[in-house]
Amino acid sequence: MIGAMFNLSDSLRSLLIVSWRRADYHAHGLVGSLRLGLTLCRPFLKRAECAVLRARLVRLEMLTRRLLVLMVLEQPLPERVVRSSHKVSAPTRKPARPARRALFTRPVFRLSDPCPRPGAARPQPPSRAAALRPRMLYLDQPLPPPEPGEYPPRPDDLIPAQALVRRAVALRDVYADPARHIARMTRRLADDLRAPEPAPILAEDLPPVVRSPRQDTHERAAILELHDIALKAVAHADTS
Numbered sequence: 001m002i003g004a005m006f007n008l009s010d011s012l013r014s015l016l017i018v019s020w021r022r023a024d025y026h027a028h029g030l031v032g033s034l035r036l037g038l039t040l041c042r043p044f045l046k047r048a049e050c051a052v053l054r055a056r057l058v059r060l061e062m063l064t065r066r067l068l069v070l071m072v073l074e075q076p077l078p079e080r081v082v083r084s085s086h087k088v089s090a091p092t093r094k095p096a097r098p099a100r101r102a103l104f105t106r107p108v109f110r111l112s113d114p115c116p117r118p119g120a121a122r123p124q125p126p127s128r129a130a131a132l133r134p135r136m137l138y139l140d141q142p143l144p145p146p147e148p149g150e151y152p153p154r155p156d157d158l159i160p161a162q163a164l165v166r167r168a169v170a171l172r173d174v175y176a177d178p179a180r181h182i183a184r185m186t187r188r189l190a191d192d193l194r195a196p197e198p199a200p201i202l203a204e205d206l207p208p209v210v211r212s213p214r215q216d217t218h219e220r221a222a223i224l225e226l227h228d229i230a231l232k233a234v235a236h237a238d239t240s
Contacts, residue, residue, distance in 0.1 A: 024175040048155035066230040107170035113203040
């Protein structure tokens with residue numbers, strides 16, 4: 001066992017508990033507002049609804065990862081079991097039939113912050129459908145209707161939203177079964193501490209939507225404080 005990385009003070013433990021319960025409430029309310037059925041499927045949402053859902057997901061996911069890291073690093077991390085490279089030859093058996101893939105797979109919460117993709121903020125070139133084209137085909141005929149790409153984006157447009165819906169369901173599952181995801185984060189941190197070049201779990205800078213002054217002042221202050229403490233805890237764990 002690896003000893004506890006740091007000790008939580010009473011004020012920090014209270015902040016962690018309050019933030020966890022508040023995020024639990026918001027995560028369940030977020031999925032409940034989508035009115036999902038048994039298939040957990042909602043293929044399309046309005047453009048304005050997707051923007052609000054994406055912003056709320058980013059804030060809650062960032063907060064959830066930092067809460068998991070702090071709860072894991074307070075306890076001793078288990079030693080990784082090194083398996084022997086010599087494999088015992090098992091008797092040959094008839095190959096089993098491949099298992100059928102489930103029709104509706106359950107989404108899994110991502111434990112690490114997404115890395116910024118290079119070139120993601122570059123403006124996309126206009127598509128050929130949005131380019132100007134001649135409208136006057138026949139003088140005695142009305143003008144043809146515009147192409148779909150020529151309409152300006154509107155808040156009421158329906159756009160694909162299943163990826164956001166699956167992220168919301170995965171986030172709710174963290175608070176529905178916290179022991180499972182704490183165990184996942186424990187294994188991830190234990191493996192990263194022994195890796196020569198581990199991939200960072202937490203990003204150094206929070207996205208603008210998390211630091212936006214539009215959200216609640218107390219929630220923004222709480223996530224900023226938890227973010228700083230989680231970064232220090234991970235850095236201390238790497239050097240210990």
